[in-house]
Amino acid sequence: YDLTIVSGNLVGRVNGLAVVGNDAGSVLPITAEVTPSQGAGMVIATGLLKEIAQESIKNVSALIKKFSGTDIRKVDIHVQFIGTYNGVEGDSASVTVATAVISALEDIPVRQDVAMTGSLSVRGDVLPIGGVTYKIEAAAKAGIRTIIIPQSNLADVLIEERYSDMVSIIPVTRIEEVLRYALVPEDKEAFEQKLLQIGKHMDIPKMPMPADNVAA
Amino acid sequence: YDLTIVSGNLVGRVNGLAVVGNDAGSVLPITAEVTPSQGAGMVIATGLLKEIAQESIKNVSALIKKFSGTDIRKVDIHVQFIGTYNGVEGDSASVTVATAVISALEDIPVRQDVAMTGSLSVRGDVLPIGGVTYKIEAAAKAGIRTIIIPQSNLADVLIEERYSDMVSIIPVTRIEEVLRYALVPEDKEAFEQKLLQIGKHMDIPKMPMPADNVAA
């Protein structure tokens, strides 16, 4: 059976890319859903994520908490890595997770003919990842047409001739570029306004402090 | 002794299917009950669930939190895998758990002549599972009449002649189809309205944010 979808638009589903073993890639779909929260709101990720992968979910959370003014305490965010029965290592799915969650939060469909890979800083920078060539070839074989990769990985790309005609490579440095390319919003202007929030600074309320005395 | 029930309708009890060893199946009943919550509301699953099985419970929770507008913080949901003294592996009981919990939450009886198997995405898609032929034969031997399986597993079904006359196979792609087939609601119209909630998007309240300043 085959879990791949490579055409149309779907809310909360993104084609990620993974390295399998040492010299092969595969398409790794990630789905997200947003529900009313229990307690203070959580991000719940499944798919046997190992330590670096679990940490990458926390880093993606930093972006989600800033994006678009959503009151994140009112929702639980479910992130599901599909079919990863041998576990997920590394943080190269960070941009994929961020895209899936923002799609689900905002109910904006994602292009299924696009696949993506890339690590994220907590401030929204797209950082380089490993195995970029294996991932591109796996995407091409699966029928994907466009692949988003970190710009800092561009020099690592060495794909075979037969695949290079099949796929376009989009190099990016920021998560906003990923979202602009992969999401298909109805209201493009409102969407662009929300993207601006990611780079903004959040002013923090001052604390009602007791009177301070300078100590000796 | 025998824990199998294959006729009549019961609230909160569903006949699931499991693989035993490498080449056998068995009927695995799952019961659910809903009680007043302590704290913020929890899903409590028992039956020695291993890691993937525990993660599948979290994924089912995503669906439950959306279904039918129930205030999930007011209830604890108990899910019990019956007789699994060697533990439960895998996520192929996801549709079974979802069906048992929704039956208990809504007090709608489940057909006991039906068995089911299938994984779930957090968005309600029924995903393929392993061992489908062994499971169907075990259900048939136990006296089950109808078996719900993921449509993406249909090509894997290779059951023997003598069983193929005994059981009907229902292939599905969405959890709504499972619930429509297995549950026996008194008020079918109200039930159909609730099923529609699963596919809906939940708008999330905006946060009362401090004034933002664009950073340099």
Added chain:
Amino acid sequence: YDLTIVSGNLVGRVNGLAVVGNDAGSVLPITAEVTPSQGAGMVIATGLLKEIAQESIKNVSALIKKFSGTDIRKVDIHVQFIGTYNGVEGDSASVTVATAVISALEDIPVRQDVAMTGSLSVRGDVLPIGGVTYKIEAAAKAGIRTIIIPQSNLADVLIEERYSDMVSIIPVTRIEEVLRYALVPEDKEAFEQKLLQIGKHMDIPKMPMPADNVAA
């Protein structure tokens, strides 16, 4: 010294039965007490319970939360397996725990000339357990007069002649039957009303949801 009590009525104490090694049984007393809660209310079980035994406490909790309308968040429930310095395996003490806790919660004495064994579903069904013959013989030797067992275990009972004259066997399918037999309430009518709650469905308040929009 001897911890066995086989006559009279006591609040919060029930004679359970355990298998010791492979071919012997023993009387396993369980005591329960209910106190004002700290925080949201907990069930605190002691006696070196292993994994299945700990899970069985969670399943019993499902019943307790429904029984008799007690506000379970206001109490901590202490369950103590007495003298189990090598640990407790399995879930065959579930009916014993449920009986001890309900006795303590309602301040209704339990008959000490009765012993019991049986697993519980989260919905109140009494499920079969192992070692029923060893348990019955141990109870008989200890001076117990009546033994409650799961009806589905009746075919497994093979007790020696000399014990069969000493003890009566009560087969049951529901926890309500266990409670009716073992508890000695002052007000039988009020007690019978409370037993009815176990089989009832609890309606759950609807959530104040944000307006829903059907997604594309």
Added chain:
Amino acid sequence: YDLTIVSGNLVGRVNGLAVVGNDAGSVLPITAEVTPSQGAGMVIATGLLKEIAQESIKNVSALIKKFSGTDIRKVDIHVQFIGTYNGVEGDSASVTVATAVISALEDIPVRQDVAMTGSLSVRGDVLPIGGVTYKIEAAAKAGIRTIIIPQSNLADVLIEERYSDMVSIIPVTRIEEVLRYALVPEDKEAFEQKLLQIGKHMDIPKMPMPADNVAA
């Protein structure tokens, strides 16, 4: 150096008794203090307590929560096993812990010429323990005059002639007897009233339940 105190009265300090190795006893002092709580109120026990000893602290908590109507959520209770650098096994210090904590809670001094040993049920019954003869001899050697033991251990006591003249043995069946003997309250009448609470049943407020419907 020597940590033993065997005369006078002290608040929050009790001489317990332990078995060391297989054939020796020792005096094991336990101190308790009660402080304003952080959060919901905790019992914090130190001294490298192993699993059964930790469970015994939970059982003692059941008694403390009932005793004398103290609002236990407002306090943290600290219990310190003194000088136990190799850890504490078993539950034979339960009566000692209960006595130290109630002394600290109520600010009632404890007789230091008394030592004690005994396990506790969650309902206040004193249950038998091991090594009673070794413990009595260690207490006698340390200068203790009176030793409280479980009545069910009386048959196990085999102390040498030279010690039997030095110490009195007080057998007990209930924690109230321990407290009456070891504590030295200023107001005996008020104290006696509080002891009565331990054996009382606490009525529990009913829950504001949603309307119930009997399920089919």
Added chain:
Amino acid sequence: YDLTIVSGNLVGRVNGLAVVGNDAGSVLPITAEVTPSQGAGMVIATGLLKEIAQESIKNVSALIKKFSGTDIRKVDIHVQFIGTYNGVEGDSASVTVATAVISALEDIPVRQDVAMTGSLSVRGDVLPIGGVTYKIEAAAKAGIRTIIIPQSNLADVLIEERYSDMVSIIPVTRIEEVLRYALVPEDKEAFEQKLLQIGKHMDIPKMPMPADNVAA
């Protein structure tokens, strides 16, 4: 490089003493700081503390919660063992930790020409520790002038002639003596009032209890 400071007065810094290996001592500085709390207020100790050392922090917390009426839920207390990259064993730094924290809480400087060692009971008694001679010699070599030790360790002190002229030994039985010696308060009268709190009993509010009924 050298982390030792042996003159002047500093807030929140105390020279403790440790045993290194089997036959050497060292000066172990401890710093504390008090900050606005997150949540209910915590004591956060760093420096690779092993089990007994972590437990000793909990025992010190008992004293801090009583001292001077500070609302401990409003603060987080940070305790830092400096330079302990191989971990901290034992509870002999208890008086040092208590002194550092009370200095930081009250903003009272600590004499840096003093070093100290000693265990604490939860009620404020200074209990004996090991390696007292090695510790005194290490303090003397480092330039410390005065060393506070438990009075019960006085008989263990066997320091060489050449050190005995360099240092004074102050034996103590209570934490109040340690604080009186090492702290340098501006307002000595107010400070003395606070020391009295440590030995006081805290009355605990009664609980609004449901009506009690004596059980049969």
Added chain:
Amino acid sequence: YDLTIVSGNLVGRVNGLAVVGNDAGSVLPITAEVTPSQGAGMVIATGLLKEIAQESIKNVSALIKKFSGTDIRKVDIHVQFIGTYNGVEGDSASVTVATAVISALEDIPVRQDVAMTGSLSVRGDVLPIGGVTYKIEAAAKAGIRTIIIPQSNLADVLIEERYSDMVSIIPVTRIEEVLRYALVPEDKEAFEQKLLQIGKHMDIPKMPMPADNVAA
């Protein structure tokens, strides 16, 4: 690919320094971001931090909670060690973490031509670290112009001639000196006011205590 940035100013990003193996250094960038909190506010650090490194994050938290009166319960602080797939040992990144977090909290850019290393006390003192020469050489090779180190490490610096012309060394004893050098505030006066808070004592509200009675 290369993650190094050695010119310009960026908010929330600081060039730290690490030792790799036994005899090499590397530039270790750390990024921080501040978001609305879920629950009571947390510091979330990623990058496979080992035990001492995790403890150092707690120590940095002490400083952050005091700095500038920010209500820390309203924010989650994300700290990301970039590219540390083999884990982070030690606490020598403490000043780097403090600088990155304060930059993100206050939206003040950090000089990227500066690198830094140093441990921190919970009171803001910069403490010595290991491998200072390897770190300086790695920074110089990467194009860094200025390196902040603990003053107590100055005697350990033995850099080669060819690097000594390329870089300036800034020795410091307090975190305020680090912040003054590395941050580029728009409003220098306001910034200087905030730095003063770090050394101030925070008065703590007194607790509404029950009436105290001196115990006997």
